[in-house]
Amino acid sequence: MFSSFRPHRHDVLLAVVGLSGGMLLWLLGLHLQTHRVFTAPWVSLVPLVVASGLELLRRTSPQTGLVVGTLALIADQLTVGNLATILMFTDLVYSAVLYGKPSAARRIPVTTFLIMVVVTIGFLAWFRTPQSLLIGVATGMISFGPALTGASVRNHRDAAETARLHAEQTALLAEMDRAQAVTAERTRMARELHDVVANHLSAIAVHSTAALSIDKPATSRDALGVIRENSVAGLAEMRRLIKLLRAGGSSEPAASPTLASLDALVEQARTNAASSGLTCTFEDTREEREPLPAPVELAAYRIVQESLTNALKHAAPGPVEVRLDRAGQVLTIEVSSVIGEHPGPRAPGSGAGLVGMRERVALLGGTIEAGPSVTGDGARIWRVRAELPVTEGTSRT
Template identity: 75%
Template sequence: MLPLTRPHRDDVLIAVVGLLGGAVLWLLGLHMQNGRLFAADWVSLLPLVVMSALELARRSAPQTALVLGTLALVADQFTSGNLATLLMYTDLMYAAVLYGSPAAARRIPVTTLLITVGVTIGFVAWFRDAQALLVGIATGLVSFLPALTGVSVRNHRNAAETARLRADQTALLAEMDRTQAVTAERARMARELHDMVANHLSAIAIHSTAALSLDDAATSRDALGVIRENSVAGLAEMRRLIGLLRTGAGDPEPSSSPTLASLDALIEQHRTNAASSGLSCTLLDERDGSGPLPAPVELAAYRIVQESLTNALKHAAPGAVTVRLGQDADRLTVEVRSVLGERPRPRAPGSGAGLVGMRERVALLGGVFEAGPGAGPDGSRVWRVRAELPVDERKVGP
């Protein structure tokens, strides 16, 4: 049965034009054949009307319309015939291949080819005349040629749809890559900003709290000196970062980034900032000096030490803060230990972003990161930060 769906407007136009065209041919007395079983001219209008109605279902039910259209075409052979009926049948054959199922699109051209060959051989054998080939040619023009055209158009549409889907997929992947790149760059900028400024701001926060809470002129003067020193240094770091963002946005690790050679100055600055908190800092460089390290590794190691010292300044109990560097053929080891316990002096608030940033830096390089409480050499409780970074550039992550 034909589905009761609203036909496409193009199908309605084809049906109306076919019906009116066939009616004009009938009125003009233009018939395709004579001497048929039903000689009355009006009988040829019945297949014409049926074929026009089937055109309304050429998209919604193409295979059903083709089967019924074939029956109508066979019935038309017993009448005086109408050219419009034949032309509309070729359109139903074309639509059955174009809008039908993939299996029908494969099966119909093969079937019509076999029918064309069979009709040609049969009529040649029956009439034993070369003119019987015209019957086979007519059969091919009515059935095989429209089916072949439908296959060509369908393949072209499928190729165009595949190309469109591929273009949409490529655009989607490009947008995902862009989003990931923006996210990664924002995360890198956040790590740089935190690591560059947090140390100075922590020192400012601690010493300003001490200056406000202790009614001692000498202590306040010393605190103000440390505050000024760290504010100037923090401002310089901010200006450097802004300069890098303006001029070196495409450089993943700027050439002006700090290296492990700058650790002595960082340790000295930490000693100054932490003197009033009872913290002492020691650098143990146990590397064998086997050669220069990749720039990303040096920057990550420096930032890990810097952030660990900042955390010690904010949270560690009075005592020793030890920074140890070790290196073998494959890895650079960075370890920072500080005393874990209560502190009598003011402490600065923490957000946990420092540990997240250190973990991200190590993960990007394909290293191993650990942070948490542990036991010191003398059995005391310490907070230990340990990172292992690959020194072979081929093993360094993106």
């Protein structure tokens, strides 16, 4: 209960040293003044004991110590006086500024300065001698001087604490930035791995299941051909990504897929989806065919790739249409497939593909819609439509 009021060991040491020094001065008869109200030397020990006891409160109750210490100093002036009492009072003034409340730390230096000025002017008017200025100087030395020192030390301590907190905040922000960068890089890697591998693995899963479930040599042979083709392509993509990760970005970057590769991508999807009754077509209605910024072309390619993969997994027999168009500064990608009962084996989906597409579009400041729709002739289709700004300045990467 009283542990918070336990004096600091340095304060105990100051109190012991002050009391011992004052007792030694008293035993030696070294007094500061004579002809006072209380001429008996032992009376000067009372303010001495009080001042030394107040040293125990210099950190826990500095303002109380200063108030009582001021009274002890006044009492000491009514006796023969003791230098140790005055020295301990200066420490109480210093402690009140250093350890007290901020308001007290601002008020005490001003108050002690005014006291010094009033005392100097008062004694100069009373004695009318230049020597009376020494009284004002002595008053400043035991009051204003310690208060000014305490304010200076407190300002330096507060500045150091502010600098420490600023350094901690800077380190925390740096760690947050690093964690966000790591998270963003992991998300990008997961998105890239999913996009480049899922297409091949989905085709392998569908055709391997078909080869196992349909007892026809021709069907099995075709399925194994598709499986081999996708295995080789998927392995090449994995090797490319592993090489890039091992290089840590220090080697020359590998070429990213572009819109010029969409023909080959759709042709590969057409081969993979033939056994499921899907017919993949590609229509590019752009009037301007100049290369677009690399992030835009990569995002468009991955959106088409993921949409074709989803069609292979879930679409009913019928057309899978890929359309590419550009109006002004907006590139439009649209992929549609028929909604219905999917024939033959079905590959499981995780939903990560749609999330990856939305992330890519959001990073470029575009928009994307993915969901069921109805055509003009009443057919139900699954449509993915993305609009990407083609200016590189819109990217938020």
